[in-house]
Amino acid sequence: MSTASGIRVETVSRVFAARGTTVEALRDVSLDCPAGSFTALIGPSGCGKSTILRLALGLDRADTGTIEVGGLAPSDATKSGITGVAFQDAALLPWRSVEDNIALPLDVLGRPRAAHSAKIAELIALVGLKGFENALPSELSGGMRQRVAIARSLVTDPQVLFLDEPFGALDQILRKQMNIELQRIWMESQATTLLVTHGIDEAVFLADRVVVMQSRPGRISKIIDIDLPRPRRAELFADPAFHKLEAEVASALDGH
Amino acid sequence: MGIDLRRIYGSIRNLAIIVIVWEILGRLQLVASGALPPPSAVVLRLIKDWGDYPGHIGATIFGAGVGFIIGNAVAIAAGVLFALYPLTSRVARGLNIAIFALPAIAISPILVLTLSDPVPRIVLAAIGCYFVTMTATVVGLTQVDARSVDVVRAYGGGKWKALWLVQWRSALPVILSGLRVAAPNAVLGSILAEFGGGGRWGLGVYLLGSLGRAEPDRLWGIGLVATLIAAAAYAVFALIANSITGSSQSVTVPTSLLRSDEEGRVRPLWQRGALIASSIALPFALWWVLLLALRVPAMIAKTPAGLLDYLVLLPSAPIAQGKLVAALAQTLPMTFIGMAAGLALAFALALCSQLWPAVVRAFMPVALVTQTMPLVALTPLLVLMLGRGTAVILAITISVTFFPAFVTMAQGLLMVPRAALEVPKAYGASLFTQLRLVSIPSSLPYLFAATRLTAPRALLGVMIAEWLATGTGLGNLLNQSRGYLDYGMIWSVAFVSVVLSVLFYQVVVVVERRVLGRFGMASAQ
Numbered sequence: 001m002s003t004a005s006g007i008r009v010e011t012v013s014r015v016f017a018a019r020g021t022t023v024e025a026l027r028d029v030s031l032d033c034p035a036g037s038f039t040a041l042i043g044p045s046g047c048g049k050s051t052i053l054r055l056a057l058g059l060d061r062a063d064t065g066t067i068e069v070g071g072l073a074p075s076d077a078t079k080s081g082i083t084g085v086a087f088q089d090a091a092l093l094p095w096r097s098v099e100d101n102i103a104l105p106l107d108v109l110g111r112p113r114a115a116h117s118a119k120i121a122e123l124i125a126l127v128g129l130k131g132f133e134n135a136l137p138s139e140l141s142g143g144m145r146q147r148v149a150i151a152r153s154l155v156t157d158p159q160v161l162f163l164d165e166p167f168g169a170l171d172q173i174l175r176k177q178m179n180i181e182l183q184r185i186w187m188e189s190q191a192t193t194l195l196v197t198h199g200i201d202e203a204v205f206l207a208d209r210v211v212v213m214q215s216r217p218g219r220i221s222k223i224i225d226i227d228l229p230r231p232r233r234a235e236l237f238a239d240p241a242f243h244k245l246e247a248e249v250a251s252a253l254d255g256h
Numbered sequence: 257m258g259i260d261l262r263r264i265y266g267s268i269r270n271l272a273i274i275v276i277v278w279e280i281l282g283r284l285q286l287v288a289s290g291a292l293p294p295p296s297a298v299v300l301r302l303i304k305d306w307g308d309y310p311g312h313i314g315a316t317i318f319g320a321g322v323g324f325i326i327g328n329a330v331a332i333a334a335g336v337l338f339a340l341y342p343l344t345s346r347v348a349r350g351l352n353i354a355i356f357a358l359p360a361i362a363i364s365p366i367l368v369l370t371l372s373d374p375v376p377r378i379v380l381a382a383i384g385c386y387f388v389t390m391t392a393t394v395v396g397l398t399q400v401d402a403r404s405v406d407v408v409r410a411y412g413g414g415k416w417k418a419l420w421l422v423q424w425r426s427a428l429p430v431i432l433s434g435l436r437v438a439a440p441n442a443v444l445g446s447i448l449a450e451f452g453g454g455g456r457w458g459l460g461v462y463l464l465g466s467l468g469r470a471e472p473d474r475l476w477g478i479g480l481v482a483t484l485i486a487a488a489a490y491a492v493f494a495l496i497a498n499s500i501t502g503s504s505q506s507v508t509v510p511t512s513l514l515r516s517d518e519e520g521r522v523r524p525l526w527q528r529g530a531l532i533a534s535s536i537a538l539p540f541a542l543w544w545v546l547l548l549a550l551r552v553p554a555m556i557a558k559t560p561a562g563l564l565d566y567l568v569l570l571p572s573a574p575i576a577q578g579k580l581v582a583a584l585a586q587t588l589p590m591t592f593i594g595m596a597a598g599l600a601l602a603f604a605l606a607l608c609s610q611l612w613p614a615v616v617r618a619f620m621p622v623a624l625v626t627q628t629m630p631l632v633a634l635t636p637l638l639v640l641m642l643g644r645g646t647a648v649i650l651a652i653t654i655s656v657t658f659f660p661a662f663v664t665m666a667q668g669l670l671m672v673p674r675a676a677l678e679v680p681k682a683y684g685a686s687l688f689t690q691l692r693l694v695s696i697p698s699s700l701p702y703l704f705a706a707t708r709l710t711a712p713r714a715l716l717g718v719m720i721a722e723w724l725a726t727g728t729g730l731g732n733l734l735n736q737s738r739g740y741l742d743y744g745m746i747w748s749v750a751f752v753s754v755v756l757s758v759l760f761y762q763v764v765v766v767v768e769r770r771v772l773g774r775f776g777m778a779s780a781q
């Protein structure tokens with residue numbers, strides 16, 4: 001199944017037309033994420049990162065080019081239940097409890113919830129929300145909501161995982177803990193992961209490859225391989241090799 | 257949100273003041289020599305008459321209740337269809353506007369002719385509910401937070417999954433607020449149908465029967481009961497809505513609304529033409545099909561072709577045309593004057609709500625109560641007070657346009673952020689400058705929304721007044737034709753008044769688009 005769960009983006013362009021002006025969100029973007037790989041997307045705001053994710057999830061259609069997820073067209077891949085996603089906003093349903101929000105993908109895919117109750121409890125513990133199972137989103141803080149969204153993205157045991165700045169609203173310490181947890185989950189599940197982030201340290205710590213993008217038009221400007229051994233531990237954040245890679249990503253972001 | 261105790265206290269205080277003033281006016285017979293009896297007399301009379309009431313109340317509530325259920329079921333189903341497949345809403349546009357704009361009083365004789373007793377009330381009650389609830393459903397379903405729908409779609413969920421898991425639940429508060437407005441409409445529809453005759457029971461029948469006798473206290477009693485029923489129906493849904501909105505408000509501010517595929521799409525000219533043509537043809541087709549399905553005798557029921565015969569082709573056509581034109585010449589000026597006056601008054605008062613928000617906030621609950629007051633119950637009372645001349649037409653037309661227009665505009669203006677008002681103030685702007693720079697421009701969308709809302713109501717008001725009070729114009733022509741069994745004329749009046757209402761509505765929509773487009777504003781619902 002390893003070859004079946006990669007992400008392939010080929011010469012994709014997407015232009016948005018709104019009120020007379022056009023925005024070239026993506027121009028000729030090609031990206032290949034092999035099955036089981038961990039790719040981080042980083043780039044200035046508005047360079048098209050979320051757009052790539054939306055295209056790969058079948059939420060939007062590319063003007064030109066093709067996208068395959070697990071060898072399938074995006075809409076078929078999502079229907080077959082192999083994908084998981086956490087959006088930039090938590091996007092929780094305000095009338096559903098934490099537990100019910102996490103179970104939403106199961107409801108969409110028509111999977112019985114009873115068979116997954118252990119899984120849901122485990123995920124709630126994983127994101128540190130034990131005791132909040134029945135809370136409504138309005139009773140949670142922004143960071144807590146985002147953690148619900150992360151748990152939701154994992155509930156289907158996805159083979160392909162899309163994460164759009166999932167840790168944006170977390171404090172620095174929790175963020176590092178979640179990074180280590182995410183690495184563990186990824187190593188256990190072997191899920192192909194595409195992570196959008198604004199954190200250079202996060203990208204370098206988690207990814208096999210960091211893809212740097214530039215805006216106007218949105219495009220890939222550089223791909224940096226991260227050859228740090230796994231499992232990576234918290235001490236790595238202080239390692240000189242780590243800092244060197246960070247600096248490399250930073251200069252690529254500056255356009256060098 | 258919760259319930260604000262101070263506002264409740266304020267409303268109770270205002271109500272008490274009104275009742276006390278009314279009592280004094282009534283006691284002293286200050287208004288039209290006793291046409292306004294004091295509330296105590298009304299209540300005493302109500303107690304004395306109470307034996308008559310249960311049958312009438314039961315009949316009206318039955319018609320309103322069944323109509324409410326059927327009308328809203330159809331409205332919600334239609335709203336779902338329109339929201340999921342926007343093309344269908346383009347095709348049904350003509351039909352929807354016709355249903356919204358049709359003056360209930362004009363079709364009530366037709367319904368009484370073609371259907372047997374409880375059905376006309378049910379139909380008119382259902383029609384009274386349809387547009388409000390259908391619009392609320394469409395707005396609720398389409399204004400859902402797009403991000404929530406994205407989550408469902410990201411797991412391969414289609415339109416119906418999104419509808420089931422996200423949209424209906426987030427639309428529920430909007431739909432409930434639609435039902436809240438629809439409930440008094442259903443009561444009004446039922447009473448209007450009772451005016452058309454054909455039944456022995458109902459508050460409308462009771463009211464009409466009591467109109468000839470000079471007993472203002474009884475008329476006021478009937479009006480009071482009708483208003484209480486409508487207000488109770490309104491309150492039930494207001495309470496339900498209040499209890500569920502708490503948990504369904506979006507946690508964060510949605511960045512974008514779900515956009516329909518139709519929006520911003522430019523279709524080729526022939527497609528647009530076909531859409532408009534089919535949207536005009538649909539109401540006529542439905543009219544024809546319904547008559548065929550009901551097997552009403554051709555003499556009574558005029559199909560579009562029958563109407564064409566009557567109004568254009570038959571030798572007697574010029575006489576019919578002459579009558580219609582004469583009636584229109586009386587009705588139309590009244591409609592325009594009444595509507596303009598009602599709107600102007602509402603606009604002026606709504607602007608005051610910006611300058612003295614506290615005063616108008618206290619007045620608002622009273623205005624909302626009058627919204628639920630079936631205007632037919634008001635008519636006989638106004639006749640008693642103002643006589644049977646032009647004044648009563650204007651009073652009725654102004655009162656049916658003023659309140660909804662005021663509520664629309666004032667609520668809209670209350671949404672203008674305080675800060676926007678205070679910026680000019682901070683630069684020392686006078687009251688007048690403040691109005692000119694902020695209040696008036698920001699109220700434009702609501703002025704148009706109010707005009708759209710009230711144009712058909714104004715015609716309805718004039719016709720009711722003509723029917724019940726002055727014996728002039730279209731309303732009288734309708735009532736007379738009913739007496740002469742002139743079926744062709746009954747249908748003609750109904751047809752002409754529906755077409756006129758639709759026309760008013762369309763004209764307002766076109767002007768609104770032009771004007772708001774120039775100012776880069778969106779129209780208010």
Ligand SMILES: Nc1ncnc2c1ncn2[C@@H]1O[C@H](COP(=O)(O)OP(=O)(O)OP(=O)(O)O)[C@@H](O)[C@H]1O
Nearest residue numbers: 016017018023025044045046047048049050051052
């Ligand atoms: N639905 C849309 N309509 C019009 N323009 C859009 C739409 N979605 C995205 N864009 C434009 O496309 C560009 C890329 O947007 P995108 O959301 O992919 O950026 P991003 O890289 O995710 O930014 P951020 O880091 O701020 O989340 C932006 O310029 C945005 O304005």
Ligand SMILES: [Mg+2]
Nearest residue numbers: 049050088164
């Ligand atoms: Mg983004």
